[in-house]
Amino acid sequence: MRVDRKVAQRTPPDEAELSACVRAAQQGDETAFRTVYRDLQPRLLRYLRALVAEDAEDVASEAWLQIVRDLPSFRGEYDGFRGWATTIARNRALDHVRRRRRRPQAETTLDELTEVAGEHDTELSALGGLGTERALRMILRLPKDQAEAVLLRVVIGLDAKTAGQVLGKRAGAVRTAAYRGLKKLAAEIE
Amino acid sequence: MSAKRISRRTAEQMLCGSSAGHPVTELLNSAAAPGRAEELSGEMEAVAAFQAARVDAPVLSALSEEHREKPSLRSLLAKTLTAPVIGVVLAIGAVGGVAIAANGGVPGHKEEKPRKPPSVTSTPTLTRKYAAPPAPAPAATPSTADLCRAYITQGGQDKHLAPLVKAAGGRKKVIAFCIALLGWDKNKPNGQWPPQGWPTDWPTSWPLDRGWPTEWPGELPKEWVRPPDLKQDKQQRKARGEGSAERQSLWPEGWPELELWPRQDQKNN
Numbered sequence: 001m002r003v004d005r006k007v008a009q010r011t012p013p014d015e016a017e018l019s020a021c022v023r024a025a026q027q028g029d030e031t032a033f034r035t036v037y038r039d040l041q042p043r044l045l046r047y048l049r050a051l052v053a054e055d056a057e058d059v060a061s062e063a064w065l066q067i068v069r070d071l072p073s074f075r076g077e078y079d080g081f082r083g084w085a086t087t088i089a090r091n092r093a094l095d096h097v098r099r100r101r102r103r104p105q106a107e108t109t110l111d112e113l114t115e116v117a118g119e120h121d122t123e124l125s126a127l128g129g130l131g132t133e134r135a136l137r138m139i140l141r142l143p144k145d146q147a148e149a150v151l152l153r154v155v156i157g158l159d160a161k162t163a164g165q166v167l168g169k170r171a172g173a174v175r176t177a178a179y180r181g182l183k184k185l186a187a188e189i190e
Numbered sequence: 191m192s193a194k195r196i197s198r199r200t201a202e203q204m205l206c207g208s209s210a211g212h213p214v215t216e217l218l219n220s221a222a223a224p225g226r227a228e229e230l231s232g233e234m235e236a237v238a239a240f241q242a243a244r245v246d247a248p249v250l251s252a253l254s255e256e257h258r259e260k261p262s263l264r265s266l267l268a269k270t271l272t273a274p275v276i277g278v279v280l281a282i283g284a285v286g287g288v289a290i291a292a293n294g295g296v297p298g299h300k301e302e303k304p305r306k307p308p309s310v311t312s313t314p315t316l317t318r319k320y321a322a323p324p325a326p327a328p329a330a331t332p333s334t335a336d337l338c339r340a341y342i343t344q345g346g347q348d349k350h351l352a353p354l355v356k357a358a359g360g361r362k363k364v365i366a367f368c369i370a371l372l373g374w375d376k377n378k379p380n381g382q383w384p385p386q387g388w389p390t391d392w393p394t395s396w397p398l399d400r401g402w403p404t405e406w407p408g409e410l411p412k413e414w415v416r417p418p419d420l421k422q423d424k425q426q427r428k429a430r431g432e433g434s435a436e437r438q439s440l441w442p443e444g445w446p447e448l449e450l451w452p453r454q455d456q457k458n459n
Contacts, residue, residue, distance in 0.1 A: 042225025
């Protein structure tokens, strides 16, 4: 299978090394933890934008608190760790959305938040990385289930089965949502 | 390849990053580009939480029954070290050490007899829900002074002092770090540090009613006598191709150059 240079960027530099870093972090190795954080945090932030828009960093911070607290209980390799951590981040995002719903001035749905994220995310424009930000904007404009499926597969780097576990859906449903999302993206590009 | 021709198989290949050349693939590659510095701004907070969690974890399982019945330095430290160290680390990250040197301590941080550890929720990005549990009894809360004292008397051998070491930026910086936190007159001209000469007893402002060791250590730890050799450290990092901005930021602003720090032989003379 031919993998071009840009695609290679999407793949973590070394899954085995990151797996070792997770294990080392479980033993208290701070350098290993930093390596894991630097690989995963940008992915989580981009994914969380689809759920909580400009509050992504706050939610990510909450997620990391739980991740470091529960880290010793994790078992598995790095791909499983990504799914595990993403599940934590998603749960924190949903908690965040529920809290916002309880506020009178923030009675928005998850879908509405997704639209907000796509249209008014000032962070996206502030970061200024045109290629990445434009791509994220386009993905965030997709329907929520499609945007989540695409981000989990592409940005977080999960396979369909693991993405389904994060979303509480079957792998086939994730594939379908992502497929529809890609078709929409292709149509928009044309 | 048009949008209408994207099959499920092609879509799956795109999602796996193995369908080069299509505009959608390019878009997905852009979305999954490597992270940027802006996206790692919360690293210090995460590392602080990581350190705190690691301190808490082993203690609960490792303490013997004897220790549980009679609180020891280790247990007291372990139960209450988390929040102060997080606060210290975050304060340093926020002000780069400037405020520490300027104010003689962490802004808003009371060194003597804190009734409870600073809450994690006081930081902008950490929430109450996942904050470390508070100390069970305020009287058992060691202050930064207690931690520093414990470090000096024990030579930093207690593993539960590890977060203090981390916060200071390394073992060789702990003493300097403690003095920076506990107050030091930055207006004293360089070369006259310590301003009143080498200490022979604990500072009077340090609490003495906690059951901590009160004897001034007969032999000062090496870190006290010989400050960190930043020059050598820099050369080593340069040889390894590593940056030093992060470690340097932990060094309080206004501190005298290392060449001006007295050595053991100078002290004896």
